[in-house]
Amino acid sequence: MGIPDDSIGIVETKYFTFAAPPHEMVLESGERLGPITLAYETYGQLDKDKSNAILVAHALSGDAHAAGLHHEEKTPGWWDSMIGPGKAMDTDKYFVVASNVIGGCKGSTGPASTNPKTGRPYGQDFPIVSIKDMVDAQVQLLDHLGIERLLTVTGGSMGGMQALQWMVSYPERIRSAIPISTALKHTPQQIAFDEVGRQAIMADPNWSEGNYYDHSPPAKGLAVARMVGHITYMSEASMAEKFGRKMKESKGPMKFSPDFEVEGYLEYRGENFVKRFDANSYLYITKAMDYFDVVGRKTPAEIFKGLKAKVLVIAFKSDWLYPAHQSQEIVKACKWAGVEATYCEVHSTYGHDAFLLESGEETRLIKHFLSSVHASGDGPGKAASHEIRLPGNR
Amino acid sequence: MGIPDDSIGIVETKYFTFAAPPHEMVLESGERLGPITLAYETYGQLDKDKSNAILVAHALSGDAHAAGLHHEEKTPGWWDSMIGPGKAMDTDKYFVVASNVIGGCKGSTGPASTNPKTGRPYGQDFPIVSIKDMVDAQVQLLDHLGIERLLTVTGGSMGGMQALQWMVSYPERIRSAIPISTALKHTPQQIAFDEVGRQAIMADPNWSEGNYYDHSPPAKGLAVARMVGHITYMSEASMAEKFGRKMKESKGPMKFSPDFEVEGYLEYRGENFVKRFDANSYLYITKAMDYFDVVGRKTPAEIFKGLKAKVLVIAFKSDWLYPAHQSQEIVKACKWAGVEATYCEVHSTYGHDAFLLESGEETRLIKHFLSSVHASGDGPGKAASHEIRLPGNR
Numbered sequence: 001m002g003i004p005d006d007s008i009g010i011v012e013t014k015y016f017t018f019a020a021p022p023h024e025m026v027l028e029s030g031e032r033l034g035p036i037t038l039a040y041e042t043y044g045q046l047d048k049d050k051s052n053a054i055l056v057a058h059a060l061s062g063d064a065h066a067a068g069l070h071h072e073e074k075t076p077g078w079w080d081s082m083i084g085p086g087k088a089m090d091t092d093k094y095f096v097v098a099s100n101v102i103g104g105c106k107g108s109t110g111p112a113s114t115n116p117k118t119g120r121p122y123g124q125d126f127p128i129v130s131i132k133d134m135v136d137a138q139v140q141l142l143d144h145l146g147i148e149r150l151l152t153v154t155g156g157s158m159g160g161m162q163a164l165q166w167m168v169s170y171p172e173r174i175r176s177a178i179p180i181s182t183a184l185k186h187t188p189q190q191i192a193f194d195e196v197g198r199q200a201i202m203a204d205p206n207w208s209e210g211n212y213y214d215h216s217p218p219a220k221g222l223a224v225a226r227m228v229g230h231i232t233y234m235s236e237a238s239m240a241e242k243f244g245r246k247m248k249e250s251k252g253p254m255k256f257s258p259d260f261e262v263e264g265y266l267e268y269r270g271e272n273f274v275k276r277f278d279a280n281s282y283l284y285i286t287k288a289m290d291y292f293d294v295v296g297r298k299t300p301a302e303i304f305k306g307l308k309a310k311v312l313v314i315a316f317k318s319d320w321l322y323p324a325h326q327s328q329e330i331v332k333a334c335k336w337a338g339v340e341a342t343y344c345e346v347h348s349t350y351g352h353d354a355f356l357l358e359s360g361e362e363t364r365l366i367k368h369f370l371s372s373v374h375a376s377g378d379g380p381g382k383a384a385s386h387e388i389r390l391p392g393n394r
Numbered sequence: 395m396g397i398p399d400d401s402i403g404i405v406e407t408k409y410f411t412f413a414a415p416p417h418e419m420v421l422e423s424g425e426r427l428g429p430i431t432l433a434y435e436t437y438g439q440l441d442k443d444k445s446n447a448i449l450v451a452h453a454l455s456g457d458a459h460a461a462g463l464h465h466e467e468k469t470p471g472w473w474d475s476m477i478g479p480g481k482a483m484d485t486d487k488y489f490v491v492a493s494n495v496i497g498g499c500k501g502s503t504g505p506a507s508t509n510p511k512t513g514r515p516y517g518q519d520f521p522i523v524s525i526k527d528m529v530d531a532q533v534q535l536l537d538h539l540g541i542e543r544l545l546t547v548t549g550g551s552m553g554g555m556q557a558l559q560w561m562v563s564y565p566e567r568i569r570s571a572i573p574i575s576t577a578l579k580h581t582p583q584q585i586a587f588d589e590v591g592r593q594a595i596m597a598d599p600n601w602s603e604g605n606y607y608d609h610s611p612p613a614k615g616l617a618v619a620r621m622v623g624h625i626t627y628m629s630e631a632s633m634a635e636k637f638g639r640k641m642k643e644s645k646g647p648m649k650f651s652p653d654f655e656v657e658g659y660l661e662y663r664g665e666n667f668v669k670r671f672d673a674n675s676y677l678y679i680t681k682a683m684d685y686f687d688v689v690g691r692k693t694p695a696e697i698f699k700g701l702k703a704k705v706l707v708i709a710f711k712s713d714w715l716y717p718a719h720q721s722q723e724i725v726k727a728c729k730w731a732g733v734e735a736t737y738c739e740v741h742s743t744y745g746h747d748a749f750l751l752e753s754g755e756e757t758r759l760i761k762h763f764l765s766s767v768h769a770s771g772d773g774p775g776k777a778a779s780h781e782i783r784l785p786g787n788r
Contacts, residue, residue, distance in 0.1 A: 124649050188633040188656035192625045195657045198650055199621060199664070200594055203614035209648070220597035227590045228622060231583065236717070239582040245687065254603070255518050256592055256677050260684065262582035263589045270593070283650050290654065293639065320714070323630070 003069060008043045008084045008091050011068035011077070013107060015039055018140050021116065025136065031127035035116070038141050039064040039100040039107025043083055044091035046147070052374065053147045054089055055138065056098040057155035057162035060229070060285055061277055063106035066098035067091075081359035088363040094151065094370070101162075102137050103129040103285050105278035112213060112278045124210035129284060131158070131292045135165045139173070151374055154178035154366070156355030157322065158285070161292050164330065167307055168294045176310040176373040178366060181319055181355040183326035184303070184333065185293035190321065193232055194286040197225030201279045210280050222279040223270030230269050235318040235351030295333075304337040310376075311341040312369045314362065316354035342369070397463060402437045402478045402485050405462035405471070407501060409433055412534050415510065419530065425521035429510070432535050433458040433494040433501025437477055438485035440541070446768065447541045448483055449532065450492040451549035451556035454623070454679055455671055457500035460492035461485075475753035482757040488545065488764070493532050495556075497523040497679050499672035502531075506607060506672045518604035523678060525552070525686045529559045533567070545768055548572035548760070550749030551716065552679070555686050558724065561701055562688045570704040570767040572760060575713055575749040577720035578697070578727065579687035584715065587626055588680040591619030595673045604674050616673040617664030624663050629712040629745030689727075698731040705735040706763045708756065710748035736763070 003009055017037045019025040024034030041064045046053060056066050056079065067083035069076055077098070083089045089096050100108040103126070111126035118125075142150070153166045153174050160182025167177050183190070204221030206212055234242075243262040251259040258264045294303055311334050315327035324345050334341030346361045348354040355362070397403055411431045413419040418428030435458045440447060450460050450473065461477035463470055471492070477483045483490050494502040497520070505520035512519075536544070547560045547568050554576025561571050577584070598615030600606055628636075637656040645653040652658045689697055705728050709721035718739050728735035740755045742748040749756070 128649070185639065187630055188637040188639065188654070189625065189628075189630045191639075191654050192621075192633065192656050192660060195652065195654075195660055196618060196621045196625065199661070200597075200618045202648075202650060203594075203618055204597065205599060224590060224594045224597055224618065227586075227593060231586045231590065234583075236581055236583045239586065243582040245579065245582065245585075254596075255522070256596060256681065258589065260582070260585050260589075262586050266586060266589055267593070287650065 006084050006086050007076075007080065008068035010071050011041055011043065011065070012071045013039050013041055013064050015107060016141050016144050018144070025133070025140075027127055027133045028130040029128050033102070033109070033127055033129075036102060036109045036137055036140075037107070037113075038102070038109075038137055040141060041065060041067070041077075041098045042145075043067050043096040043098075044094055046095040046145070050147055051149075051151060052094045053142075053145075053150050054094050054096045054370075055142070055150050055153040055166075056083065056089070056096055057138070057153065057159035058098070058101070059155070059157035059159050060289070061273070062159070063104070064098050064100040064108075067096070078356065082362060082366070088359070088366040089370070090367070093374070097142070097145065097147070099138050099141055101134040101285065103134070103281060103288060105281040110278065111210065111280035111284060121213040123213065123280060126280070126284065128287065128291075130288050131161045131165050132169060134288070135162055135169060138162070139170060142173075148173065150174045152176040152178055152370060154180065156180040157182055157352065158289050161289065164294050165292075167304055167309060167311070171304075171307040171309060174309045175376075176312070176369070178312045178314065178369065179327075179330060180314040180362075181316060181322045181327070181352060182330070183322055184295050184329055186290050187326075191290045193228060193321070194290050197228050198283050198286060200224035200228070201282060204279075207279065210283075212279075217274070218279045219274040222274045222277065222282060223267075225282060226273040226277075227266040227270045230266060232321040233352045235320065235349055237318060237349040238351055238353075241349065300333050301336040303333040304339050307334075307337060307339045309339070310369075310373055311339055312365065313341060313343045314355070314365060315343075315345050316348045316350065316352075316358065317345060318349050319352045319354060321352040400478050400480050401470070401474065402462035404465050405435055405437065405459070406465045407433050407435055407458050409501060410535050410538050412538070419527075419534075421521055421527045422524040423522050427496070427503070427521055427523075430496060430503045430531055430534075431501070431507075432496070432503075432531055434535060435459055435461070435471075435492045436539075437461050437490040437492075438488055440489040440539070444541055445543075445545060446488045447536075447539075447544050448488050448490045448764075449536070449544050449547040449560075450477065450483070450490055451532070451547065451553035452492070452495070453549070453551035453553050454683070455667070456553070457498070458492050458494040458502075461490065472750065476756060476760070482753070482760040483764070484761070487768070491536070491539065491541070493535055495528040495679065496531050497528070497675060497682060499675040504672065505604065505674035505678060515607040517607065517674060520674070520678065522681065522685075524682050525555045525559045526563060528682070529556055529563060532556070533564060536567075542567065544568045546570040546572055546764060548574065550574040551576055551746065552683050555683065558688050559686075561698055561703060561705070565698075565701040565703060568703045569770075570706070570763070572706045572708065572763065573721075573724060574708040574756075575710060575716045575721070575746055576724070577716055578689050578723055580684050581720075585684045587622060587715070588684050591622050592677050592680060594618035594622070595676060598673075601673060604677075606673075611668070612673045613668040616668045616671065616676060617661075619676060620664045620667040620671075621660040624660055626715040627746045629714065629743055631712060631743040632745055632747075635743065694727050695730040697727040698733050701728075701731060701733045703733070704763075704767055705733055706759065707735060707737045708749070708759060709737075709739050710742045710744065710746075710752065711739060712743050713746045713748060715746040
């Protein structure tokens with residue numbers, strides 16, 4: 001199989017471990033977690049003055065493999081269309097770090113990891129982690145990589161939440177941020193969709209209150225959760241275009257086996273997901289998204305107070321899971337705080353999935369934005385005179 | 395407890411049984427079903443020339459108890475705000491028949507009924523039933539009640555589908571129709587939401603391929619199905635207004651027990667539903683809705699060709715499960731066929747639930763419409779010269 005010219009090529013996932021006991025990381029909940037491993041990948045070269053680093057944060061089911069071809073599975077990264085030579089995040093110019101989140105199941109410490117206190121998987125003994133905890137762990141990784149200040153932090157959906165958390169918790173360590181298809185906090189509708197997924201998992205007797213690592217996992221429950229997810233990631237229009245009311249060529253053996261193509265698609269997506277995702281991680285990560293709230297009791301002007309970074313907010317018209325009005329609220333909060341923010345609402349029929357699929361339009365928006373931030377010269381050299389905030393002072 | 399002046403008062407559910415073997419009803423699938431019992435209620439008096447009969451058809455989880463207080467449970471009917479003395483369907487003027495559907499679990503023949511061939515509950519041996527089959531059974535009930543021609547047939551959601559099926563299959567037997575919050579056929583998104591509910595039920599090991607009547611039913615799966623349903627019945631705005639991000643006063647014992655109020659609401663709705671609904675009926679009825687398609691290979695002009703009835707189509711702005719454009723398609727098809735149709739799109743934040751809750755606005759629309767149809771004098775007397783279509787000639 002040939003590798004396309006604009007691919008970063010074969011890549012390998014790396015691992016960084018820190019917070020070994022007794023120096024555990026203190027989580028937002030007050031609980032302690034350690035040791036912590038983060039899976040991450042890097043693309044491109046960090047320049048001498050370390051002013052070209054981009055952090056890419058992933059969504060619910062993403063991982064550290066954001067670009068290039070994985071050296072083992074030979075699969076392209078989840079945002080390969082956006083990261084590579086000449087692409088939006090041009091690896092000839094920038095150094096891109098893609099970090100997996102804690103709580104996940106893609107190489108970073110999560111509920112399936114071994115609990116050092118028991119020698120067995122954490123299961124439900126894994127502490128509740130927040131988006132801020134995920135970001136705090138990323139800060140450790142960047143310190144390890146010697147990156148004091150990011151050119152930008154970006155991501156869609158939960159990746160966008162991480163970008164927002166950086167804007168709030170580490171404003172001095174970012175020169176810009178690009179939150180995409182995301183929100184300052186979940187609405188009850190967004191919480192409700194997540195909750196149905198969690199209830200589907202916990203209704204599966206194989207879930208066994210999270211202690212299933214020595215027997216069959218709650219695959220049926222997790223598949224149902226993923227099906228609900230997929231409906232919310234698409235749009236009425238994209239489903240109509242892709243499936244219409246077409247029937248499958250062969251129906252399964254039972255009376256209520258899927259017979260519409262859309263049903264077969266959901267079944268396929270559900271069954272595939274359980275092969276690559278841990279049900280407990282689904283519980284922890286969706287809960288982190290539901291608890292996420294950078295507003296709290298702040299007034300709109302206080303949310304991003306003091307932020308010097310430039311912000312590009314991107315939303316997609318047919319995204320009904322993270323509707324455009326939520327992105328507009330981000331822009332409004334920026335404006336209230338005097339932050340230089342640009343808002344782009346992109347036409348698309350792909351729904352929430354658009355942030356992964358509308359790479360043409362996203363490239364035009366992000367490429368120019370990054371060039372102008374990079375050229376502005378407000379690099380890490382100047383940051384020396386800024387206070388570098390430490391984890392925990394949100 | 396006092397009974398309000400505008401209530402029809404204490405009512406009793408009645409039962410009509412027909413199609414006793416060997417005279418089973420032939421279903422749209424070609425399979426035969428019998429005997430068939432329909433649960434129904436009636437309110438008001440049928441006038442001498444039988445020109446004042448209204449048929450009310452219910453949605454997925456509805457039943458024959460549409461109005462008044464049930465003589466046993468003392469619960470008001472599901473559309474009590476619309477049916478009674480002086481109400482939209484004024485029982486001082488009209489004779490209202492509310493019929494439960496076949497396939498259900500509210501007194502009519504369905505998968506929990508005894509299969510005369512085995513002496514045991516049908517379970518998955520119950521044949522697939524369609525919206526047309528439900529309507530064909532209603533025709534038998536109306537023949538039994540001596541009603542040749544309806545003043546109107548109305549209902550919301552699946553009730554609206556039944557109204558549309560009457561318009562297509564029995565145009566000579568209706569003087570008008572009021573389909574509310576409904577569609578000519580399900581989009582793949584609507585099918586997908588139903589399918590997730592079905593998969594949740596079938597993922598529950600208690601489902602046992604539908605043979606659970608001698609042990610515990612698949613309550614957890616059915617509860618998850620109902621939770622998905624409830625999210626789609628509300629709107630982002632109505633959820634935000636009702637719950638916001640408020641937390642419950644007391645959280646359950648487990649780490650992932652519901653803690654947001656919206657989660658508690660879904661849990662409550664799910665748990666309540668399993669007490670009053672049969673999981674197999676959920677499979678059969680949602681499938682009937684998904685298969686429903688009065689368009690098929692017809693051109694828009696052919697769908698309601700020859701229909702003389704007046705039609706009032708009602709949609710609600712925040713209903714994203716049955717969006718207004720689907721109601722507009724009904725109106726368009728009426729106009730193509732030269733049918734006298736009126737379209738009303740009502741402002742509401744209640745989402746799909748609006749058809750049950752916006753009774754003030756619905757009353758204004760329906761009351762006047764019914765008066766004008768009733769006064770038009772195009773009553774059953776004239777119907778004598780019409781061909782009365784028999785079941786099965788769609």
